[in-house]
Amino acid sequence: MHIFHTIAEVRAWRREQESVAFVPTMGNLHEGHLKLVEAAKQRAARVIVSIFVNRLQFGQGEDFNSYPRTFDDDCQKLITAGADALFFPNEQELYPRVKQDFNVEPPHVQNELCGAFRPGHFRGVATVVCKLFNIVQPDVACFGKKDYQQLHIIRAMCADLNIPVEIVAVDTGRAEDGLALSSRNGYLTADERAKASRLYHNLCVIRDALVAGEHDYASLEQTAVADLVAHGWQVDYVEIRQADTLEIAHAGEKRLVILAAARLGKPRLIDNLEVFI
Numbered sequence: 001m002h003i004f005h006t007i008a009e010v011r012a013w014r015r016e017q018e019s020v021a022f023v024p025t026m027g028n029l030h031e032g033h034l035k036l037v038e039a040a041k042q043r044a045a046r047v048i049v050s051i052f053v054n055r056l057q058f059g060q061g062e063d064f065n066s067y068p069r070t071f072d073d074d075c076q077k078l079i080t081a082g083a084d085a086l087f088f089p090n091e092q093e094l095y096p097r098v099k100q101d102f103n104v105e106p107p108h109v110q111n112e113l114c115g116a117f118r119p120g121h122f123r124g125v126a127t128v129v130c131k132l133f134n135i136v137q138p139d140v141a142c143f144g145k146k147d148y149q150q151l152h153i154i155r156a157m158c159a160d161l162n163i164p165v166e167i168v169a170v171d172t173g174r175a176e177d178g179l180a181l182s183s184r185n186g187y188l189t190a191d192e193r194a195k196a197s198r199l200y201h202n203l204c205v206i207r208d209a210l211v212a213g214e215h216d217y218a219s220l221e222q223t224a225v226a227d228l229v230a231h232g233w234q235v236d237y238v239e240i241r242q243a244d245t246l247e248i249a250h251a252g253e254k255r256l257v258i259l260a261a262a263r264l265g266k267p268r269l270i271d272n273l274e275v276f277i
Protein backbone atom coordinates (compact mmCIF):
# COMPACT_ATOMS: atom_id res chain seq x y z
CA MET A 1 0.00 0.00 0.00
CA HIS A 2 1.35 3.42 -0.96
CA ILE A 3 1.46 5.93 1.88
CA PHE A 4 1.31 9.55 0.74
CA HIS A 5 1.88 12.53 2.99
CA THR A 6 1.65 15.29 0.39
CA ILE A 7 -0.99 16.53 -2.02
CA ALA A 8 1.53 16.40 -4.87
CA GLU A 9 2.14 12.68 -4.28
CA VAL A 10 -1.59 11.93 -4.31
CA ARG A 11 -2.12 13.92 -7.51
CA ALA A 12 0.79 12.19 -9.28
CA TRP A 13 -0.61 8.77 -8.29
CA ARG A 14 -4.15 9.74 -9.28
CA ARG A 15 -3.09 10.75 -12.79
CA GLU A 16 -1.96 7.18 -13.45
CA GLN A 17 -5.16 5.46 -12.26
CA GLU A 18 -8.07 4.58 -14.48
CA SER A 19 -10.74 4.80 -11.76
CA VAL A 20 -10.49 5.60 -8.07
CA ALA A 21 -12.81 5.06 -5.12
CA PHE A 22 -12.12 7.10 -2.00
CA VAL A 23 -12.82 6.48 1.69
CA PRO A 24 -12.19 9.56 3.85
CA THR A 25 -11.69 8.76 7.56
CA MET A 26 -10.27 10.20 10.75
CA GLY A 27 -8.47 6.91 11.50
CA ASN A 28 -8.86 4.59 14.49
CA LEU A 29 -10.33 2.21 11.96
CA HIS A 30 -12.91 -0.43 12.89
CA GLU A 31 -15.06 -2.93 11.00
CA GLY A 32 -17.39 -0.12 9.89
CA HIS A 33 -14.53 1.60 8.04
CA LEU A 34 -13.43 -1.70 6.53
CA LYS A 35 -16.94 -2.16 5.15
CA LEU A 36 -16.45 1.17 3.38
CA VAL A 37 -13.16 -0.07 1.91
CA GLU A 38 -14.92 -3.25 0.80
CA ALA A 39 -17.67 -1.24 -0.90
CA ALA A 40 -15.04 1.01 -2.50
CA LYS A 41 -13.17 -1.98 -3.93
CA GLN A 42 -16.31 -3.06 -5.76
CA ARG A 43 -16.66 0.31 -7.49
CA ALA A 44 -13.27 1.24 -8.90
CA ALA A 45 -9.94 -0.20 -10.01
CA ARG A 46 -8.09 1.47 -7.13
CA VAL A 47 -9.02 2.43 -3.56
CA ILE A 48 -7.47 5.27 -1.62
CA VAL A 49 -8.24 5.98 2.05
CA SER A 50 -7.42 9.18 3.90
CA ILE A 51 -6.70 9.54 7.60
CA PHE A 52 -6.91 13.09 8.88
CA VAL A 53 -8.29 14.24 12.23
CA ASN A 54 -9.88 17.45 11.03
CA ARG A 55 -9.62 20.16 13.67
CA LEU A 56 -12.19 22.28 11.79
CA GLN A 57 -15.06 19.95 12.62
CA PHE A 58 -14.41 19.81 16.37
CA GLY A 59 -15.99 22.39 18.64
CA GLN A 60 -14.47 23.91 21.76
CA GLY A 61 -14.37 21.35 24.57
CA GLU A 62 -14.75 18.45 22.13
CA ASP A 63 -12.29 15.57 21.84
CA PHE A 64 -9.93 16.82 19.10
CA ASN A 65 -6.82 16.38 21.28
CA SER A 66 -7.83 13.04 22.74
CA TYR A 67 -9.31 11.60 19.52
CA PRO A 68 -7.62 8.16 19.17
CA ARG A 69 -4.69 8.22 16.75
CA THR A 70 -3.68 4.66 15.90
CA PHE A 71 -1.70 4.99 12.66
CA ASP A 72 0.31 1.72 12.72
CA ASP A 73 -2.72 -0.35 13.57
CA ASP A 74 -4.79 1.44 10.90
CA CYS A 75 -2.13 0.75 8.24
CA GLN A 76 -2.16 -2.97 9.03
CA LYS A 77 -5.94 -3.06 8.74
CA LEU A 78 -5.90 -1.23 5.43
CA ILE A 79 -3.24 -3.53 3.99
CA THR A 80 -5.29 -6.58 5.04
CA ALA A 81 -8.44 -4.99 3.59
CA GLY A 82 -6.65 -4.46 0.26
CA ALA A 83 -6.53 -0.65 0.05
CA ASP A 84 -4.11 0.54 -2.64
CA ALA A 85 -3.13 3.86 -1.14
CA LEU A 86 -3.38 5.92 2.03
CA PHE A 87 -3.27 9.71 2.19
CA PHE A 88 -2.02 10.75 5.63
CA PRO A 89 -1.38 14.51 5.52
CA ASN A 90 -0.40 16.64 8.49
CA GLU A 91 -2.26 19.85 9.36
CA GLN A 92 0.33 22.03 7.64
CA GLU A 93 -0.30 20.17 4.36
CA LEU A 94 -4.10 20.59 4.44
CA TYR A 95 -4.32 23.95 6.22
CA PRO A 96 -1.05 25.77 5.39
CA ARG A 97 -2.52 29.13 6.38
CA VAL A 98 -3.99 27.61 9.58
CA LYS A 99 -7.26 29.49 9.15
CA GLN A 100 -8.72 29.48 5.66
CA ASP A 101 -10.75 32.38 4.32
CA PHE A 102 -12.90 30.17 2.11
CA ASN A 103 -15.06 27.46 3.63
CA VAL A 104 -17.99 25.40 2.43
CA GLU A 105 -21.12 26.71 4.15
CA PRO A 106 -23.88 24.09 4.18
CA PRO A 107 -27.53 25.22 4.18
CA HIS A 108 -29.80 25.49 7.25
CA VAL A 109 -29.75 21.73 7.88
CA GLN A 110 -26.25 22.23 9.30
CA ASN A 111 -27.84 23.88 12.36
CA GLU A 112 -30.35 21.11 13.03
CA LEU A 113 -30.10 17.67 14.67
CA CYS A 114 -26.39 17.18 15.49
CA GLY A 115 -25.63 20.66 14.15
CA ALA A 116 -27.74 22.22 16.89
CA PHE A 117 -25.39 20.70 19.47
CA ARG A 118 -22.15 21.03 17.48
CA PRO A 119 -22.12 24.53 15.94
CA GLY A 120 -19.80 24.73 12.94
CA HIS A 121 -19.30 20.96 12.80
CA PHE A 122 -20.81 20.44 9.35
CA ARG A 123 -19.04 23.48 7.90
CA GLY A 124 -15.79 21.80 9.02
CA VAL A 125 -16.84 18.46 7.54
CA ALA A 126 -18.01 19.91 4.22
CA THR A 127 -14.87 22.04 3.90
CA VAL A 128 -12.42 19.20 4.48
CA VAL A 129 -14.37 16.75 2.30
CA CYS A 130 -14.45 19.31 -0.52
CA LYS A 131 -10.69 19.83 -0.17
CA LEU A 132 -10.06 16.07 -0.10
CA PHE A 133 -12.24 15.59 -3.19
CA ASN A 134 -10.26 18.30 -5.00
CA ILE A 135 -7.00 16.61 -4.04
CA VAL A 136 -7.93 12.97 -4.69
CA GLN A 137 -10.38 13.60 -7.56
CA PRO A 138 -12.10 10.25 -7.03
CA ASP A 139 -14.83 8.85 -9.25
CA VAL A 140 -16.65 7.49 -6.22
CA ALA A 141 -16.51 8.13 -2.47
CA CYS A 142 -17.97 5.86 0.23
CA PHE A 143 -19.57 7.17 3.43
CA GLY A 144 -21.28 5.30 6.25
CA LYS A 145 -24.98 5.77 6.90
CA LYS A 146 -24.23 6.04 10.62
CA ASP A 147 -23.36 9.70 9.97
CA TYR A 148 -26.65 10.23 8.18
CA GLN A 149 -26.70 14.00 8.37
CA GLN A 150 -23.10 14.17 7.16
CA LEU A 151 -23.98 11.90 4.23
CA HIS A 152 -26.95 14.11 3.37
CA ILE A 153 -24.86 17.30 3.47
CA ILE A 154 -22.05 15.82 1.36
CA ARG A 155 -24.53 14.61 -1.26
CA ALA A 156 -26.13 18.04 -1.39
CA MET A 157 -22.71 19.71 -1.60
CA CYS A 158 -21.72 17.56 -4.60
CA ALA A 159 -25.05 18.25 -6.32
CA ASP A 160 -25.05 22.02 -5.73
CA LEU A 161 -21.35 22.60 -6.45
CA ASN A 162 -21.22 20.19 -9.43
CA ILE A 163 -18.54 18.06 -7.82
CA PRO A 164 -18.29 14.99 -10.09
CA VAL A 165 -18.01 12.38 -7.36
CA GLU A 166 -20.59 9.63 -6.98
CA ILE A 167 -21.47 9.28 -3.30
CA VAL A 168 -22.06 5.72 -2.15
CA ALA A 169 -23.90 5.17 1.14
CA VAL A 170 -22.85 2.09 3.08
CA ASP A 171 -24.98 0.47 5.77
CA THR A 172 -23.96 1.02 9.37
CA GLY A 173 -21.70 -1.66 10.82
CA ARG A 174 -23.09 -2.97 14.11
CA ALA A 175 -21.84 -5.05 17.03
CA GLU A 176 -23.81 -8.20 17.84
CA ASP A 177 -26.04 -6.35 20.29
CA GLY A 178 -26.84 -3.70 17.67
CA LEU A 179 -24.54 -0.89 18.84
CA ALA A 180 -23.39 1.12 15.82
CA LEU A 181 -19.63 0.81 15.37
CA SER A 182 -17.83 4.04 16.14
CA SER A 183 -14.35 5.12 17.14
CA ARG A 184 -15.96 6.85 20.14
CA ASN A 185 -17.28 3.52 21.50
CA GLY A 186 -13.74 3.10 22.83
CA TYR A 187 -14.49 5.80 25.42
CA LEU A 188 -17.22 3.62 27.02
CA THR A 189 -16.44 1.88 30.31
CA ALA A 190 -17.27 -1.85 30.46
CA ASP A 191 -20.44 -1.06 32.39
CA GLU A 192 -21.52 1.60 29.87
CA ARG A 193 -20.69 -0.66 26.94
CA ALA A 194 -23.04 -3.31 28.35
CA LYS A 195 -25.85 -0.72 28.30
CA ALA A 196 -24.96 1.06 25.08
CA SER A 197 -27.22 -0.90 22.74
CA ARG A 198 -30.23 0.82 24.36
CA LEU A 199 -29.96 3.62 21.81
CA TYR A 200 -30.39 1.20 18.91
CA HIS A 201 -33.08 -0.67 20.83
CA ASN A 202 -35.12 2.54 21.06
CA LEU A 203 -34.73 3.17 17.33
CA CYS A 204 -36.04 -0.34 16.68
CA VAL A 205 -39.04 0.24 18.97
CA ILE A 206 -39.93 3.39 17.01
CA ARG A 207 -39.38 1.63 13.68
CA ASP A 208 -41.74 -1.19 14.67
CA ALA A 209 -44.40 1.30 15.75
CA LEU A 210 -44.09 3.24 12.47
CA VAL A 211 -44.35 0.06 10.43
CA ALA A 212 -47.44 -0.88 12.48
CA GLY A 213 -49.03 2.42 11.39
CA GLU A 214 -48.36 4.76 14.34
CA HIS A 215 -48.46 8.39 13.17
CA ASP A 216 -47.91 10.27 16.43
CA TYR A 217 -44.23 10.97 15.86
CA ALA A 218 -43.87 13.36 18.81
CA SER A 219 -45.15 10.77 21.24
CA LEU A 220 -42.77 8.10 19.86
CA GLU A 221 -39.85 10.51 20.18
CA GLN A 222 -40.77 11.50 23.73
CA THR A 223 -41.16 7.89 24.86
CA ALA A 224 -37.70 7.05 23.55
CA VAL A 225 -36.14 10.09 25.22
CA ALA A 226 -37.81 9.20 28.53
CA ASP A 227 -36.58 5.60 28.32
CA LEU A 228 -33.00 6.68 27.62
CA VAL A 229 -33.02 9.29 30.40
CA ALA A 230 -34.40 6.69 32.83
CA HIS A 231 -31.41 4.51 31.95
CA GLY A 232 -28.80 7.17 32.61
CA TRP A 233 -28.39 8.74 29.15
CA GLN A 234 -28.19 12.47 28.47
CA VAL A 235 -30.22 12.85 25.31
CA ASP A 236 -29.54 15.52 22.69
CA TYR A 237 -32.39 14.44 20.44
CA VAL A 238 -34.49 11.60 19.07
CA GLU A 239 -36.25 12.74 15.90
CA ILE A 240 -38.23 11.24 13.07
CA ARG A 241 -37.43 13.07 9.83
CA GLN A 242 -37.99 12.67 6.10
CA ALA A 243 -35.24 10.33 4.88
CA ASP A 244 -34.49 12.12 1.61
CA THR A 245 -34.48 15.74 2.79
CA LEU A 246 -34.05 15.54 6.58
CA GLU A 247 -36.99 17.96 6.79
CA ILE A 248 -39.55 17.58 9.61
CA ALA A 249 -41.73 14.54 8.88
CA HIS A 250 -45.50 14.83 8.74
CA ALA A 251 -47.91 12.02 9.60
CA GLY A 252 -48.25 9.49 6.82
CA GLU A 253 -44.80 10.04 5.29
CA LYS A 254 -43.49 6.87 3.61
CA ARG A 255 -39.70 7.41 3.61
CA LEU A 256 -38.53 8.17 7.11
CA VAL A 257 -35.37 8.12 9.15
CA ILE A 258 -35.20 8.04 12.94
CA LEU A 259 -32.12 9.86 14.18
CA ALA A 260 -30.76 10.02 17.70
CA ALA A 261 -27.80 11.42 19.60
CA ALA A 262 -27.17 10.87 23.29
CA ARG A 263 -24.34 10.75 25.76
CA LEU A 264 -23.62 7.72 27.92
CA GLY A 265 -20.83 8.72 30.28
CA LYS A 266 -18.11 10.46 28.24
CA PRO A 267 -18.98 9.61 24.64
CA ARG A 268 -21.75 11.16 22.62
CA LEU A 269 -23.16 8.37 20.47
CA ILE A 270 -25.24 8.81 17.34
CA ASP A 271 -27.35 6.32 15.44
CA ASN A 272 -30.22 6.19 12.98
CA LEU A 273 -32.58 3.82 11.24
CA GLU A 274 -34.28 4.28 7.90
CA VAL A 275 -37.92 3.22 7.73
CA PHE A 276 -39.48 2.84 4.30
CA ILE A 277 -43.15 2.01 4.72
Ligand code: PAF
Pocket residue numbers: 024025026052054057125128129147150
Ligand atom coordinates in the same frame (compact mmCIF):
# COMPACT_ATOMS: atom_id res chain seq x y z
O1 PAF B 1 -16.86 10.73 9.04
C1 PAF B 1 -15.71 11.09 9.28
O2 PAF B 1 -14.83 10.31 9.72
C2 PAF B 1 -15.31 12.54 9.03
O3 PAF B 1 -16.35 13.40 9.33
C3 PAF B 1 -14.77 12.77 7.62
C4 PAF B 1 -15.83 12.50 6.56
C5 PAF B 1 -13.56 11.89 7.36
C6 PAF B 1 -14.34 14.23 7.46
O4 PAF B 1 -13.34 14.58 8.35
